[in-house]
Amino acid sequence: DAGITQSPRYKITETGRQVTLMCHQTWSHSYMFWYRQDLGHGLRLIYYSAAADITDKGEVPDGYVVSRSKTENFPLTLESATRSQTSVYFCASSDGWGGGDTQYFGPGTRLTVL
Amino acid sequence: QKEVEQDPGPLSVPEGAIVSLNCTYSNSAFQYFMWYRQYSRKGPELLMYTYSSGNKEDGRFTAQVDKSSKYISLFIRDSQPSDSATYLCAGSKETSGSRLTFGEGTQLTVNP
Secondary structure: OOOOEEEEEEEEEOOOOOOEEEEEEEEOOOEEEEEEOOOOOEEEEEEEEEEEEEEOOOOOOOOOOOOOOOEOOEEEEEEEOOOHOEEEEEEEOOOOOOOOOOOEEEOEEEEOOO | OOEEEEEEEOOOOOOOOOEEEEEEEEEOEEEEEEEEOOOOOOOOOOEEEEEEOOOEEEEOEEEEEEEEOOEEEEEEOOOHHHOOEEEEEEEOOOOOOOEEEEEEEEEEEEEO
């Protein structure tokens, strides 16, 4: 399927466990992003990547790790999940990263940390 | 203080009403302003974007930016039940690599 997909769509885990959220895009977009969406905060950028093997921190990177060995994949890992990481996570991609470039969002992963 | 403020609502209107959604922002360096629409349990999708001040129209939707008052608006004419969604405003600087700063989103319901 063309577009941007995320897996799993729903995940329940326990505090302290490692969790990896997957993101895959078929457009060969250079840029990929991870956001979290929380009530009262809107969407906040966690990490982004400008190309394979190039990643950088966003607004709220603590507790998260990313990698990008292939252009189309951008996994997000919570090394030791905490309750405060309960959120809806969105992956996005774009061809460029200027103000006029559209970011295309995936369907989201709803993560609950018990 | 958040860089982009948006009343989360919820906002409920009858079908056919004109809807006005608004945001304020504090960062004077913002030059691009976007409106994203997010249906329940889905990812946001870009609805419209404008550059600097002015209006932009696309069908029933009009985006308006007033940089002097740091005010962003989205108007929906002849609203439809299919417009029921959360609408997120966002701003970014002109510089390449500037991240989007989102408002919290306003939840809109259009009742048949």
